[in-house]
Structure formats: structure tokens, C-alpha cells
Amino acid sequence: MIGSFPVGDVVVSSIVLGGAYILLGLSWVVIFRATRVLNVAVGQFMALGAYMSFTFLVTFKLPFPIAIFLALASIALFAGLTFHFFVRPLHGQPHFVVVVLTIGWSIVIGGAISIIWGPDLHVLPQPVPDTVYLLPLGARLSTYGAATVVVAVLTATALVLFFRFSRLGIRMRAAAELPVLASQSGVNITVLFFIAWALAGICTTFAGIFFGYTNVVSPAVAAIGLRGLTPALIGGFESLPGTILGAFILAFVEVIGVRILGGAAEDAIVAAVLLVFLMIRPTGVFGQAEVRRV
């Protein structure tokens, strides 16, 4: 068994899956570090992104770049408006209340998707044909798998640079750290939080589109969203590099675990990785223990 273990295949599949988990993990982290909200509706945003690109590509027959841009923009706006209308009024309530609110919102979106697009499976039209490249050590890499990783790494890098160097990103970090003080020094925190939700919406839509291309677009896409919690938690819900590392750790464990236990174990493996990290390092791999005040 071990002798014939396809090392190359495991490594390449983990990297491709890791790319998808980076995008998902970032969707949780960007929202959490800005507004301290666990957005459970990530999966539904993701499904919505895939369905919107389907509508723009197939129903409106728009060219590929314009359709994808419109899908990204619409979900970004949708995520921002979600914050504005539903999350902001609950400011000051316990975190748990806001989580349950996003659960309710995810239920609403799920029902609405089912009403608008029906229960059928949709296939996204491919702008370039999907070819499978054979790599050394028995590895296989598809065009869309490679594209997932490239876009994920580019998005993550752009976000890291944005938060570290841009004026807006630094203000955003300040607003997340101490909202009151930041607003006192003239930072418009509601606009910044809106932008944070929109950025997360963009990451989520990318994840949804790539999932749509590597699988089919169906209401079941939404169930994937919760898996993004694990890389986010490995990054401590704070650190972007930690989330990227977490995405690859999770993908690697999952690819090996699914080979041993079968596809039905996917969610359980993701959950087990989460529990292990929660027990060992609840503050994340790069996190620091926060001093808790009574």
C-alpha cells in the first residue's frame, strides 16, 4: 500500500485543494478580523457567486471577463449590504447573537437560491478547454486546478500587501483593533467595515466560481463553506499567512484521510483537524495569547 502510494498525486491534489481553502479561509478571516463576526453564510455567498456567474455567462451571454467581474462586484456589494442592514444594527450584542443572525441569513439565501435557480445542477461554460497535464511522480494537474491555486495565491498576496502597506488597509487594522479610538481619530469605521465585508465577498465568490468549474453548480455548494472555518482557525482568525499555511495543512490531511477512509469522511476529517488545533493552539499558529480582562 505504502509502496504504491502516489506521492506526486497527493502533493498536487493537496496544493489544488489548498488553493480553494485559502480563498474560503480568507472569507472568514477578513470579516472576523474587521468586525469580530463569524459569518456562517459564507457557504451561501459562495453558492450565490457561482450562480451569479452562471446567470451572467449563460442567461445574459456576456463575455467571460465581464461576467466574472460582474459576479464579483455583485457579491461584494451583497456582502457589504448584509453588513450594513443586518450586522451593524446588532453592534454591541454578544458575538453569538450575530452568528445566529448570519445562520438565519444563510437559511434565507439558501431558500432564495432554490426558488430562483431551482434544484437542478448547472454547468458553467468553460472559456478555455480543460486539459489535464501529467507531471512527474504520477501527478495530474488540470487547467482549472492550476488556475485555482494561482488566483488564490494572488488574492492572498494582494490582501497581505493591502493590509500591511496601503493607507486603507492600515486604517482597517486600526478600526478592527480599537473601533472607538479609530473613529475618534477621523477614520470612518462603518465604511471600512463595509469594505472588509465586500473584500471577503470577493474571496468567497472566487472560491464559488472555482468550485463551480471543478465540480457543478448546485445548492450543495453551500455546505462547503463551513470547511473554511478550519484554515481560519489555524490562522487564529487573525493572521493571513497563518490562514494560508492552515489551508495547505488541512488540504494535505484531507487528501490523505480521504484516501484511507473514503469520501464520506471529508467533513469529519476537517472537523478533526479543527479540534486538534483548537486544543493545541486556540490562538492560531502565529497568534499570541490574548490577555483576558475580567
Add this chain to the structure above:
Amino acid sequence: MSDIAMGRPAEPVQSPLEGIWRRMAGSRLKTSYSTELALFRSWPQRVAIVAGVIFVLTLPQTLGPYATGVATIIALTIPGAIALNLLQGVAGQVSAGNAAFLGIGAVVTAFLTGRYPSINFLIVLPLAGLVAAAVGAIVALPALRVRGLYLLISTLALHQIIVYLILVYQEQSVGPAGWFIPVPSIPGLFSIEKPIQWYYFLLVFAAISMLLMSNILRTRIGRAWIAIRDGDIAAEIIGVNVMMGKVQAFVLTSFVIGVQGALFAYYVQVIQHTLFTFDIAIVYISIVIIGGMGSTFGTVLGAALVVGLPYLLQQIAVNAPSDFPLANLFLLHIFDLQIVVYGLMIMGFLLFAPYGLVQLWRRVIGFFRMWPFSTDRTSR
């Protein structure tokens, strides 16, 4: 010599506002231990409780078989909702584990009735509860280390793992058809088969769980849980064993949900791993939120609303006049519309009545009790 010097309490000064103060105090504050401990506090409440009991007991005769079926499911839901409210609303430990514990109770029932076909349900119910309680003790371990959102995440992860284990066990023991559960009965005395029998049978357990909650709130354990919820470090300082309290909360509520799982198994008769989805856990969380955290009566109201609403919508859709605009569309998408309304209901309560139905109820009561001094603010 004054009364105070004699050791007697001074007569309270009668002010013109005395009656109003007493009425205000009666609305929220208790002025003596006996009122604090009383289950039934005033005569209108007693009348209301008697009327409610009569309504519930005669429901099959007055409202017919359809309503009885819905009420049966509500009664089946109440123990689990009460358990989650004790854990979440009273002890402050958020959990998404209801579906998993429900599954454990159901699978234990499947195992016992499969292995020992003649086993009595009166033995199965507590055993299912005990196994679930043992698992609950394990789930309590993360609660000793993490809190709040992290606890919610860890119970979510445990849910996924437990459901996967149920799937593996099902594949190895019975296959995709699932387990068949026999009819619960005491040989020679009775067996529970007809819908109306199920209604009264499950009503008993709903009533027991309600009594359990309203009683435990008035014991040392219940007060310790409230202290842990409101501030665990402060609770520790005044001598509450926080670790013990958290473990007790998880074990006791898991026991209740395990028993409920056994009842669920007997009721649905066929058990499969697909029954225990995360959506079920969400239903219970939303019942607690919509009903009102920490309130027994609120939990019952929440269960009735969350469980009953889809059936109500269905009835409206079926009975809507066909010339009503969008009637066909309404009927076509009734299943999705039920889901959308359910989600909107959760959001609406959180945004506009964050303390749940029980708060709306208290506002109404408070309005009449304070009349004519009612303002919108009196009973927040």
C-alpha cells in the same frame, strides 16, 4: 421605646404611591423568598396554567387529527429545546450539538432493540440518556478550555465527527436502509401505536422536561450555572466550582437529549444517519433564540412557533383561494418559502426582539399590570 429598639421591624410608611410600587415590584421584582421560590405566583397565572393544560389535553378532540400531528412533533421537540436552553440560556455554554446527541440516543435505541428484541422501552430510554450523558462529559472537555464562539465551533466539529461515526456504524451493521425500531409497549398493558397515543405519550416527556427546567433554576446547581453564565471568574471567587458546573450542565442536558433521541427513534421507526443534519442543530438554536434565553415558557412558545410555522404556511398555501394573485407560485415554491420565512423569523427576532417571544409576552403583561402608567419602556 420604638419598635426598632424592641427588635421588631418598623411599620412601612404608607405613601400614596405604595400600591403602584407594589404593582411595579410584582411585575419584575420579588419581595420575599416565598414568591421567589413559588412556581405559580399569582391567581391569573394559575387560571392561565389551568386553561393551558385543559387546552393541551383536549387538543385532539377540539382541533382534529392534523393539529394533533403537529402538536405531537412540537411535544417531541420540547425536551431537546429545554435541554439546549438550560445549557445555553442558563449555563451560558453555546452548543451546536443537539443533532449529534439526538443521533446518539437514537442509535443506542437501534442497537438495544436490535440486539435484545424484547427489551422494554422503559429500560431503553434511560440507557440512551446515559450513553449520551457519557458523550456529553467528553464534549464538556473543550468547554473547560475554550469559551463563546470557539466552544460553538468545537461543538460543530464534534457534531461532524459523531455524525460520521454514526454513518460508519450504520454501514457496518445494517446498510443504507437504516435501523427499524419496534413499537414501544408494555406487554399485556398497552402499546403506543395510534397518533393520539403518541400525542399523550410525548406530552408526558415534554411536561417532565419543563418541570425539570423550572425546578433546576431554583436549586443550587441552577444558581451556579447562572453565576457561571454571568461571569465565570466572579462565580469562582464566590465559591462556585466552575469546572464542575460546566460538566454538570453538559452531562445533564446530554442525558435529556439522549432520551429525546430514543423517543425520536421510536416515533419515526426508521433511523438513518442522514436524519441528524446540522440543520437540526440550527432548529434547536433558533427555538431557544426565538423563545427566549433562560425561559421555560419561552422555550415552549419557540418550539411551537418554529415547528408549527411550516405547517401553518402549508395550510395557508393549500387553502388559499385560487384566484389569489401568485397563489400558484406560492404553492409551487411552498417548501422553499417555508425555509425563507423560517430564516427571516430568526433574523427578525434577533433584530427587533432579541430576548424572544417571552419578552414580547412580558411587555403585554407589563402593559396591563402597569396600566394606566404604561409607557413603552416599563417592561423592557
